[in-house]
Amino acid sequence: MDIFSVLEINFLSVLIGFLCIILVLINRCKQSLNSRLPPGPSPLPIVGNLFQMDVKQPYKYYLEISRKYGSVFTVWLGSKPVVVLSGYETIKDALVSQGEEFSGRANYPVLMKVTRGYGLLVSSGARWKELRRFSITTLKNFGMGRRSLEERIKEEATYLIEALRKHGDSAFNPKELLCNAVSNIIYSIVFGQRLDYDDNQFKFLLSVIDHYFRFLSSSNGQLYNMFPWVCQHLPGPHHQLFEGHRKLREYVKKEADQRLENLDRESPRDYIEAFLVRMEEEKGQPHSEFVYENLVSSVWNLFSAGTETTSSTLRHGLLLMQKYPHVQERIQREIDDVIGSSRSPSVQDRQNMPYTDAVIHEVQRSMDLTPTAVPHKMMRDTEFKGYCIPKDTMVLPLLSSVLSDPKLWKNPHTFDPENFLAEDGSFRKSDAFLAFGLGKRVCLGEGLARMELFLFFTSLLQRFTFSSTQPLEEINISPECCSFGKIPRSYYCHVKLRS
Ligand code: HEM
Structure with missing residues (x-):
């Protein structure tokens, strides 16, 4: 090695060392500027607490460090501080008592990239309030108006049962069919009709949703959200995801354009038409939120949130029935007693079926879909619990900490419907059931999801008994991945027609 190479290497080492010192100093400076943030583990420059956590399941790290730092603490995702809220009282104090201050939606890079900041799920302030108000009213009108939501779900359940029946004795993966059925409910509210399960367009839309949640919940998704400026230039699954979204936006735009041609202003038939009518009414108002970008992104928000969450819950619930056949039998006994076999289940039956109600709640509690x-x-x-959280700081309500709190549940770490049953066997409601969140941004589709879960679940168990292709002790009920949300495992199963 010649003298110049040695000098070059030494110079590089000094430069790297110098840069590191500068970064540490900048980091210290940043932390002291944010010194009124809640405490938390010390971050490294640029990467924050990345190396301390398992990016495949960050919520476990948050649960663990909440034992040391208490119910409000700060972690650094990359170079950004994130305040985590843990425990029922703290989450309630923030999202309910100081609901307005905590009501913003964080700029989560993947969500921002696919929605461009428009639409009901990712917006904050006046835009979000306007879109949320409009969406709640419109969902109510199309759910409760012309044709009751309950009737639609009952009808879709018959299509689903027929499709399952076709599998006869052979083992199959129910994921796609459950997705089709659940998705058709929100699709019919938003687009005004249902689609056949083998419709190619439907398959495409559902594949975009699947891809999207898979990426968001993977470690790749987590890394993209921490370092978007690097990841967007690297090869990876996100490029395919963004391309899928581009096509999806085109699809929604095409659907909207077709409706514009013969729009019945007096009597819109679906969410898109209702939005178009508002767009026409507010045409020319410079600050109106009823513009194409908000239409396209809100349709995507409703369609994706309304499909993935409920179908994942059903899929996981049916897996639990295979793992715990005594629970499945007890539900079927309750169905036989209250409904019988000659009519389909209706929402009213729920009040007479405390065990089934408890099981569905317990499926949601134990799976902890959005930790x-x-x-x-x-x-x-905002001043909160003696700290000052600056405007725009990302806040994570750790719902997981409430859904698995041993002080709130008899058996927090096992699947046990007793968690929702009183001693006399009646259903026991719990304020700590936060599967749908809490406060101003609580899930907008909670009512719809609860109706779908009850009607699909009971309709399926009324007709079929589900069993696994594996021995009970080998059935794996842990999620496939869980970063942004949890993706429950896919599986093969048998369905046997009940007599
Ligand atoms: C089992 C089913 C479901 C679960 C567990 C669930 C859970 C959640 C959770 C935890 C949130 C976030 C709350 C927060 O930000 O603090 C949320 C938001 C949301 N959900 Fe659901 N959800 C479900 C079904 C649905 C359905 C069927 C729809 C369709 C209408 C829907 C639409 C939405 C929308 C639009 C938001 C955003 C609300 C906003 O930002 O104001 N969800 N959901």
Whole structure:
């Protein structure tokens, strides 16, 4: 090695060392500027607490460090501080008592990239309030109006039963069929009709949703959200995902354009038409939120949130029935007693079926589908529990900490419907059931999801008994991945027609 190479290597080492010192100093400076943030584990420059956590399941790290730092603490995702709220009282104090301050939606890079900041799920402030109000009213009108939502779900359940019946004795993966059935309910509210399960367009839409949640919940998704400026230039599954979204936006736009041609202003038939009518009414108003971008993204928000969550819950619930056949039998006994076999289940039956109700709640509690909800952000600088959280800081309500709190549940770490049953066998409601979140940004589709879960679940168990292709002790009920949300495992199963 010549003298110049040695000098070059030494110079590089000094430069790298110097840069590291500068970064540490900048980091210290940043932390002291944010010194009124809640405490938390010390971050490294640029990467924050990345190396301390398992990016495949960050919520476990948050649960663990909440034991040391208490119910409000700060972690650093990359170079950004994130305040985590843990425990029922703290989450309630933030999302309910100081609901307005905590009601913003964080700029989560993947969500921002696919929605461009428009639409009901990712927006904050005046835009979000306007779109949320409009969406709640419109869902209500199309759910309760012309044709009751309950009737639609009952009808879809008959299509689903027929499709399952076709599998006869052979083992199959029910994932796609459950997705089709659940998706058709929100599709019919948003687009005004249902689609056949083998419709190619339907398959495409569902594949975009699947891809999207898989990426969001993977470690790749987590890394993209921490370092979007690097990841967007690297090869990876996100490029395919963004391309899928581009096509999906085109699809929604095409559907909207077709409706514009013969729009019945007096009597819109679906969410898109209702939105178009509002767009025409507010045409020319410079600050109107009823614009194409908000239409396209809100349709995507409703369609994706309304499909993945409920179908994942059903899929996981049916897996639990295979793992715990005594629970499945007890539900079927309750169905036989209350409904019988000659009519289909209706929402009214729920009040007479405390065990089934308890099981469905317990499926949701134990699976803990969205451990950190959808990330919030602060709307303004806010004093909270003696700390000052600056405007725009990302906030994660750790729903997981409540759904698995041993002080709140008899058996927090096992699947046990007793968690929702009183001693006399009646259903026991719990305020700590936060599967749908809490406060101003609580899930907008909660009522719809609860109706779908009850009607699909009971309709399926009324007709079929589900069994696994594996011995009970080998059935794996842990999720496939869980970063943003959890993706329950896919599986093969048998369905046997009940007599
Ligand atoms: C089992 C089913 C479901 C679960 C567990 C679930 C859970 C959640 C959770 C935890 C949030 C975030 C709350 C927060 O930000 O603090 C949320 C938001 C949301 N959900 Fe659901 N959800 C379900 C079904 C649905 C359905 C069927 C729809 C369709 C209408 C829907 C639409 C939405 C929308 C639009 C938001 C965003 C609300 C906003 O930002 O204001 N969800 N959901």
